[in-house]
Amino acid sequence: MAFDVARVRAAYPALADGYAYLDGAAGTQLPGTVIDAVAGAYRHGLGNSGGAFPASRRSDTITAECRRAVADLTGGRAEGVILGPNMTTLTYRLARTLAAGWGPGDEVVVTRLDHDANVRPWLQAAARAGAAVRFADVALPEGNLQLAQLAELISDRTRLVAVTAASNLIGTRPDVAGITALAHAAGALAYVDGVHATPHGPVDVAGLGADFYATSAYKWSGPHVGAVVADPGLLETMAPDKLVPAPQEVPDRFEQGTLPFADLAGVTAAVEHLASLAGPAPGPGARRERILAGLAAAEAHEQDLFQVLLGGLDAMDHVTTYGTAARRTATAYFTVADRTPRQAAEHLATRKVNVWDGDNYAWELAGALGLRGSGGAVRAGLVHYNDRSDVDRLLAAVAELAG
Ligand SMILES: Cc1ncc(COP(=O)(O)O)c(C=O)c1O
Numbered sequence: 001m002a003f004d005v006a007r008v009r010a011a012y013p014a015l016a017d018g019y020a021y022l023d024g025a026a027g028t029q030l031p032g033t034v035i036d037a038v039a040g041a042y043r044h045g046l047g048n049s050g051g052a053f054p055a056s057r058r059s060d061t062i063t064a065e066c067r068r069a070v071a072d073l074t075g076g077r078a079e080g081v082i083l084g085p086n087m088t089t090l091t092y093r094l095a096r097t098l099a100a101g102w103g104p105g106d107e108v109v110v111t112r113l114d115h116d117a118n119v120r121p122w123l124q125a126a127a128r129a130g131a132a133v134r135f136a137d138v139a140l141p142e143g144n145l146q147l148a149q150l151a152e153l154i155s156d157r158t159r160l161v162a163v164t165a166a167s168n169l170i171g172t173r174p175d176v177a178g179i180t181a182l183a184h185a186a187g188a189l190a191y192v193d194g195v196h197a198t199p200h201g202p203v204d205v206a207g208l209g210a211d212f213y214a215t216s217a218y219k220w221s222g223p224h225v226g227a228v229v230a231d232p233g234l235l236e237t238m239a240p241d242k243l244v245p246a247p248q249e250v251p252d253r254f255e256q257g258t259l260p261f262a263d264l265a266g267v268t269a270a271v272e273h274l275a276s277l278a279g280p281a282p283g284p285g286a287r288r289e290r291i292l293a294g295l296a297a298a299e300a301h302e303q304d305l306f307q308v309l310l311g312g313l314d315a316m317d318h319v320t321t322y323g324t325a326a327r328r329t330a331t332a333y334f335t336v337a338d339r340t341p342r343q344a345a346e347h348l349a350t351r352k353v354n355v356w357d358g359d360n361y362a363w364e365l366a367g368a369l370g371l372r373g374s375g376g377a378v379r380a381g382l383v384h385y386n387d388r389s390d391v392d393r394l395l396a397a398v399a400e401l402a403g
Contacts, residue, residue, distance in 0.1 A: 023355060059261040091214060104131070111145055118191070158188040165194045166200065167328075177209050201296065274291055302383065
């Protein structure tokens with residue numbers, strides 16, 4: 001069945017402003033159902049967690065439903081879904097907790113393909129523990145990790161391998177399953193950053209071999225909430241910093257302070273939205289199956305548009321694109337001759353095209369590409385609500401920057 005992008009776009013009130021939202025990799029717009037779910041939660045009355053009255057029980061129900069929704073989205077278990085403000089905060093929290101067991105002689109492996117949120121927390125935690133850090137490089141111009149190098153870096157000294165499921169800069173989807181298999185063979189844990197990958201295709205944490213899988217709902221049509229999915233049995237072995245009276249059970253013990261209950265209702269609605277992308281369900285159907293179908297349909301739609309986007313950019317002499325990996329999300333990263341990335345983005349904004357400029361916090365990768373000191377490049381990322389007119393408008397506006 002063809003992807004009904006007009007139906008999908010109609011679900012997003014913000015898209016009515018006439019802009020081409022090609023900034024989705026930095027955060028997506030929200031469908032009306034998600035906005036209504038957040039507002040509805042507040043409208044019905046919320047209480048703090050664990051009380052004896054209905055408003056409190058409503059909040060606890062919202063939290064439990066949110067864990068189930070994120071588990072269905074990722075193929076994980078609801079009892080292993082840690083909720084929090086965003087991926088960066090949760091990763092710092094887990095790095096501090098895991099590093100309590102590291103010492104001199106231990107090693108951590110990180111990559112130059114990753115967003116800094118899956119690099120710096122590990123470096124800083126390792127430094128405090130006296131553990132060593134090893135970097136996996138990005139092979140250029142492809143822009144991918146090399147399994148052979150990771151096989152050399154990972155050893156019985158390795159305690160943790162941190163790797164992204166997709167680059168937020170150039171879209172590359174590295175061989176995560178191959179890398180986590182190396183980690184596990186060496187007795188190390190694998191922490192997979194799924195923030196950029198999650199909205200762009202079906203996710204299966206078991207298939208990826210992720211001991212921890214981090215994601216952020218605001219990249220897939222939800223509110224600003226982060227989640228880390230892990231095996232509850234593994235979480236049971238860990239002792240995060242926590243307040244004495246706060247819950248001791250898993251996953252609650254990893255969640256510091258009060259959760260944003262109304263936003264969690266929005267996260268569940270966002271997962272339902274992803275589950276609807278392949279078309280209205282003929283019957284109730286298992287949500288996990290509908291999510292997998294929805295994300296597969298979104299991926300096919302995005303990849304079709306991406307061929308047009310990349311083909312158009314590569315045909316322009318004044319444009320340089322970065323990354324050539326065969327498996328990548330629909331994320332274009334490019335520079336325009338004689339314009340800074342900010343100047344190019346400003347021009348595009350006058351044509352009602354939203355793009356991001358800079359290193360997008362992929363600090364190591366921007367350095368490897370030689371773009372760190374020059375303002376990075378322009379990023380145009382497609383998500384499921386983008387259509388052909390968004391791409392055509394971007395290409396026409398970039399063409400105006402020739403000469
Ligand atoms: C790949 C990737 N990892 C991590 C992050 C950080 O996520 P958060 O904003 O939830 O901390 C981002 C945000 O852009 C990202 O794209």
